[in-house]
Amino acid sequence: MILVRDVIDYLENLAPTALAASWDNVGLLMGDADRPVQRVMTCLTLTDETVEEARDQDAQLVVTHHPLPFRPLAKITADTVPGRLVWKLAAGQISVYSAHTAFDSAKRGINQRLAEGLDLVRVRPLQPADDDESIGTGRVGEYEQPISLGDLASRLKQFLELTQLDLVGQTDRAVARVAIGCGAADEFLKDAVEHACDALILGEARFHTALAAQAHQLGLLLPGHFASERFAMDRLACELGVVFPDLTIWCAERERDPLRRI
Numbered sequence: 001m002i003l004v005r006d007v008i009d010y011l012e013n014l015a016p017t018a019l020a021a022s023w024d025n026v027g028l029l030m031g032d033a034d035r036p037v038q039r040v041m042t043c044l045t046l047t048d049e050t051v052e053e054a055r056d057q058d059a060q061l062v063v064t065h066h067p068l069p070f071r072p073l074a075k076i077t078a079d080t081v082p083g084r085l086v087w088k089l090a091a092g093q094i095s096v097y098s099a100h101t102a103f104d105s106a107k108r109g110i111n112q113r114l115a116e117g118l119d120l121v122r123v124r125p126l127q128p129a130d131d132d133e134s135i136g137t138g139r140v141g142e143y144e145q146p147i148s149l150g151d152l153a154s155r156l157k158q159f160l161e162l163t164q165l166d167l168v169g170q171t172d173r174a175v176a177r178v179a180i181g182c183g184a185a186d187e188f189l190k191d192a193v194e195h196a197c198d199a200l201i202l203g204e205a206r207f208h209t210a211l212a213a214q215a216h217q218l219g220l221l222l223p224g225h226f227a228s229e230r231f232a233m234d235r236l237a238c239e240l241g242v243v244f245p246d247l248t249i250w251c252a253e254r255e256r257d258p259l260r261r262i
Contacts, residue, residue, distance in 0.1 A: 002244060004061050004095050005033035007040060010243055011063065015099040015106035019135065024101045025067040030086065031095025037061050040244075042237040043252035044230045046096070050252045051085050055092045057250075062089070063240075065233055067098040103232070104137065110182045110232040111139040114201065117159040118152070118178070119143075126179050126191045138188050139180040140195050146176040149219040152199055160227045164261055168210050169219035175199045182228040192218060203228030226257035 008028055020026040041059040043050045046068040054062050068089075069082050078084040089096060103109045105125070115123040120141025128136035147155075150171030157165060179192035183203040189212055192200040199219035202209075203226075213220040237251040 001036050002038075002247060003033065004028070004031060004035050004037050004097075007037060007061060007063075007240065007244065007247075008033060008097055010240070011097060011099055015103040015109055017099070017102050019105045019109075020100060020102040021137075025070050026098055026100050026102050029067055029069065029096045029098055030089055031061070031093075033095075035060065035093075035095065037095075038247060040237075040240060040247055040249045041252055042233045042240070042249070043255050044226065044233050045255070046085055046089075047255070048085070049254040049256075051088050053252055053254045054094055055088065059094055061095045061097065063097050063099075063233075063236065065098065065100060065103065065229055067100055068096060101137075104182055105135070107135065110229055111137075111180050113232055113235070114159075114180050114182060114228070115139045115141045115178075118155050120178055126181070126188055126195065137181075138185065138191065140177065140192075140197060141180075142177050143175070146174040146198075149173040149175050149199055149221075151175075152178065152219070153221055156201065156221055156223055160223050160231055162223055162227055165224070165227075166222035167220065168213050168222075169199070169217075173198065173217075173219055175219060182232075183225050189213060189216075189218070201228075224257060224259060226259070230255070230257075 017026050037060045039059045040061045041054050042063045045066045046064050076083045076086050123141035125136030126138030126140045152175050175198040177197045179197040179200045181188040181202050186205050186209040193216050201221045234251040237249050241249045
């Protein structure tokens with residue numbers, strides 16, 4: 001019999017919660033670690049669609065990237081979106097686990113997977129921890145032979161299975177060193193400049209961050225917050241399926257990027 005805590009133990013070995021940002025809310029956020037589990041769903045975000053899928057498919061555990069709840073809830077009622085989702089999950093006795101920024105930063109976390117998917121070498125944290133330079137937030141890596149910014153964009157689109165992304169900079173610019181921050185990580189611009197990077201990949205960025213990248217002659221690629229992280233939850237479901245072959249594990253099929261280009 002496999003318990004929720006057995007899956008949690010694997011997840012916390014993969015992405016130790018100590019790696020999470022101080023402002024984050026990670027770990028087992030709802031449920032009972034000692035309950036048996038047979039069906040597990042991964043997703044990027046808990047929404048009405050993913051919660052209904054979890055209930056319809058009889059999931060006992062949801063591994064979500066973005067925490068729910070993220071901030072303390074004074075009330076759990078259907079009058080607010082977080083309250084409504086928590087109420088539905090609790091009614092279905094569905095446990096919720098999130099690693100969020102711990103998974104972003106882990107040695108086999110999202111930023112590392114992005115770097116490896118782009119064939120970067122000498123990959124290391126962009127913001128290393130004070131006591132261990134092998135761990136930290138973001139990633140920076142290099143190409144043995146420089147490629148163009150346009151080629152980097154093509155590699156990123158292929159890896160994330162995209163047809164479009166936003167770009168700042170000239171596509172013929174030579175790129176040898178690349179910084180990476182999945183999701184929303186505008187604060188990595190300063191680190192990318194300090195590391196003399198030629199390009200920075202973020203999930204999304206504010207307009208003024210794009211202007212700052214342009215002023216620093218730093219190529220900026222923005223595949224979208226959803227695309228920069230969702231792929232890792234899909235792969236995590238596959239990995240969990242290998243580790244726990246007796247469980248039914250899948251990535252949410254009803255989850256969609258709320259942003260569309262038309």
